[in-house]
Amino acid sequence: MAASPVGMKRFYGLLAAIAVIGVGLLGYQLAKPATVSIPANVVVQPNDTAGFHGYVKGAESAPVEITEYADYQCPFCQTFATLQMPTIEERLIKTGRLRWRYRDFPLQQHPFSRLAAHSAACADDQGKFWEQHEKIYEGQPEWAAVRDAGPIFRRYAQANGLDLAKYDACMSAGKYAGRIQASYDEGVRVGVSSTPTLLVGGRLYQGRFDSDAITRLVDSLAPRTSAR
């Protein structure tokens, strides 16, 4: 049955009211400030760094140690982490020849580097640093261009099985802002200016690396004792 003009008018009025309310509610959600932000240039307190010297992977007895200064939002770091690290891990770290130390070096031009580093640090609280670290790097194309990467990192935390209440409390408190700043300051002190930068035996290596180059470097520093 065709509706009367009055009925149609009422209907369109109701439709418009729902549209305005819906758009308003979504707009409000979109305009809300970022869920969490991690301050830069905080004053580093002594207990921020107490006993912490980066995230370490590999045997304590490994003859070579490489310290990587990296930024979660840097594309080269992402390529290195996702394409080269798995081979390095299989070939050198798991075989006990190399110990890897990861240090945060969040560059100022990347708005989510510090947030990403902090998300990984909060995951470390629950023993899931490397899982979160890998997810953040793998997901870089997904979060690098959004308005607020916090919810995406939180989603990764959930997918990694973290206790979200503890994770949220850690993120909201900015618990590791000082530690990240200390890591950055230390990088500056040793001469890091871009990412990724590797520190090996007191020497800095900047630029792009692949797993073969790292293998050659490790071979040159600690020759293999037997053919594999």
Add this chain to the structure above:
Amino acid sequence: MNYRMAAALMSLIGLFVSAYLYLYKIGRIGTLACGSGACETVQTSQWSRVLGVEVALIGVVGYAVLLGVALAGLRPAQAERRGPALALAGLAGAGVLFSLYLTYVELFVIHAICRWCVGSAVIIVTILLLALLELRRVGSAGSAATRLAGTA
């Protein structure tokens, strides 16, 4: 208010619910207003995508199409035609089947219930019921018209 109008209003509400979930999924909205972490559990699970497409985006497109069909069916020339009602019923039926599958996954695979998804399921079932009532109305109006024509 006739059945097609009610279906259009329900489709618009469904469109906003899906848009809300989709904006969350792509990182434009912080946490979901859910009352528990269940919505996030569902939205972050591997089942929140079907064939590489976000389920919430499928919802946005589906409800937008339903809204378009319902509005088109309100034009005076279409008001007594069976086509728009059939299209509404077909689309809503497909939506209900999809919702049934998603609800099954929530209950028996993910073991978490997302209230917004339940809301969407209620909306799509309501649209299907409205479309079926509209089909019955158009069918009986058609038979009455045929009877009238026969007696004239």
